[in-house]
Amino acid sequence: MQNLITASQIVALAAMAVTVPSVPAFARETGYSLRTGRASGAVDLVEVALDVGGDLRIVEDGKERRMKTNVAANFVYHEKSLQVGKGADSPMRSLRHYREAVGTIKSGDHQYEPVLRDERRLIAVEIDQPRVTLFSPQGALRFEELELIDVLANSLLLEQLLPSRAVALGNQWEHSNELIAALLGLDTVTSNDVKSTLTEVADGKARFELSGRVEGAEDDVSTEIALKGKYQFDLKTRRITWFGLLVREDRAVGHVDTGFDVTARVQMRITPGAHSEHLAPDALANVPLQSTAELTQLSYESAGGKWRFLHDRRWFVITEEDDRAVLRLIDQGDRLAQCNVAFLAPAADATELTLEQFQKDIVGALGENFKSFVRASQQHDETDYRVFQVVAEGETSNVPMQWIYYLVTDRHGHRVVLAFVLEKEMVDRFEQADEKLVGTLRLSEPRE
Incomplete structure (x- = not known):
């Protein structure tokens, strides 16, 4: 697809400043009513180009280092409005079919190109400010697919930027914290001074500029943003038909994500x-x-393709190799738990290891941190996997801890061990998240 951002347009975006032209007398007297004409059932063709550049901020051994990063992505999709908001904060829903969704992400010497699978090109959007949720009615998305398509300035949201009352040329209006959070993909905005200005009405178009600064957080990690933008409203269709946004963001390092200055x-x-x-x-x-x-x-498959499972969106993959992975559960900015997953060498006899021996192995692994077992059980699940579950308690650096171990073995002797680690005070908030994840675990069948 032809890149939608030309060099001259990028320069224009970067140099934008809100200007207030002279106001004709008739505009001062009457103003313009610029309400959206979006209706349920209407279908739009949407083309998006995204470019991101700057530095990742990585903390290693207590020291911060920076790594160059660049993201380029293009999207083409049809979007059908399902529920149109009647007010500024009313829920909205749409359904998209992506014709194109491609990206290239470079970080240091590494590069990868996430794509949206053909069987996941139908994407539903739900907005209940400030929350924006994208999912596929066709099945669970992978994290990299969600990360690819969940970009700045959701097209379903844009017309919430329009003024709620008639305005004259040069008039400005503010935007709520909830709207700006949804626009920028943040959990919360604590303060913002972003304003839109009607700058021109000519040739059947109304043109606007917006700018301001934002302070907020994502996963309880603070961020500061400066933004400038322009958008264009067609007076005949009463729809926004073009939107451009320039965002400068400085985000701190979090529990699972690197910080960045981009x-x-x-x-x-x-x-x-x-x-x-x-x-x-x-x-x-x-x-x-x-x-x-x-x-x-979300759907996760190990790097080596040896196992897969489903997990809720609070779990984040921290590290992964062919036969192991580490995930963390982040809830409202708190690190609730960590899950370590490892694929073990196949057992010659799947019945060789007993539950009692598994418990002895756990005691050996925990060493002086172990205090007692809470429970231990053995079962065959609906996939006919043999599942050991052992819950232990103890202390690490004087902090009361709980460990939940699983050993899952299939009929071929393939085995995966999962260890969930959490502070004891987090047990109630954890809400048996281990059982939900392990219940979807599937081991890959051997190739014939």
């Missing part, structure tokens, strides 16, 4: 009145259009 540029073209056979009523007859806990789960 500049992001996004440009979007929206063509109302489009058609897509993938979003036609017949095509959606049996498609679930509202989110559920099951549909918003």
Whole structure:
């Protein structure tokens, strides 16, 4: 697809400043009513180009170092409005079919190119400010797929930037913390002075500029943002048809993510009145259009393809190798737990290891940190896997801890061990998240 951002347009975005032109007398007297004409059932064609560049901030051994990073992505999708907000903070829903979703991410010497699988190109969007949720009615997304498509300036949200009252040229209006959080993909915004300005009405278009500074947080990690943007409203269709945004963000290092100091540029073209056979009523007859806990789960497959499972969006992969991975559970900025997963060498006799021997191995692994067992059990689950579960308690550096161990063995002797580690005070908030994850674990069948 042709890159939607030209060099001259990038320069124009970077140099933008809010200007207030002279105000004609008729505009001062009457003002312009610029309410959206978006209606439920309408379909748009949306084209997006995203470019991000700057530094990742990585803390190693208590010292921060920086690494160059660059992201370039392009998207083309049809979007069907399902629920149109009647007020500034009303819930909104849409359904998209992605024709194109490609990206290239470079960090230091590493590069990868995430793509959206063909079987996940149908994406539902739900907005209940400040929360924005993307999921596929076709099944669980992978983390890298969600990260690819969940970009700045969600197209379903843009017309919430329009003024709620008639305005004259040069008039400005503020935007709520909830709207700015949703626009920038943040959990919370604590303060913002972002304002939009009506700068021109000509040739059937109303043109706006916005700018300001934002302080907020994502996963309880603080961030500071400066933004400038422009958008264009078609007076005939009463829709925003072009949007450009320049964002400079400085985010601290968090529990699971690196910090960063980056500049992001996004440009979007929206063509109302489009058609897509993938979003036609017949095509959606049996498609679930509202989110559920099951549909918003993410799918993880080990780097070596030896196991896979589903997990809720509070789990983040920290490290991974062919036969092992480490995940952390982050809830409202708190690190609730860590999960260590390892693939073991196949057992010649799947019945050789007993539950009692597994408990002895756990005592040996925990050493002086071990205090007592809470419970131990053995069962065969619905996949006919043999599952050992052992819960132990103890202390680490005088902090009361709980360890939840699983050993899962299939009929071929393939084995995976999972160790969930959490402080004892987090047990109630953990809410048996181990059982939910392990219940979806699947070991890869050997190739014939």
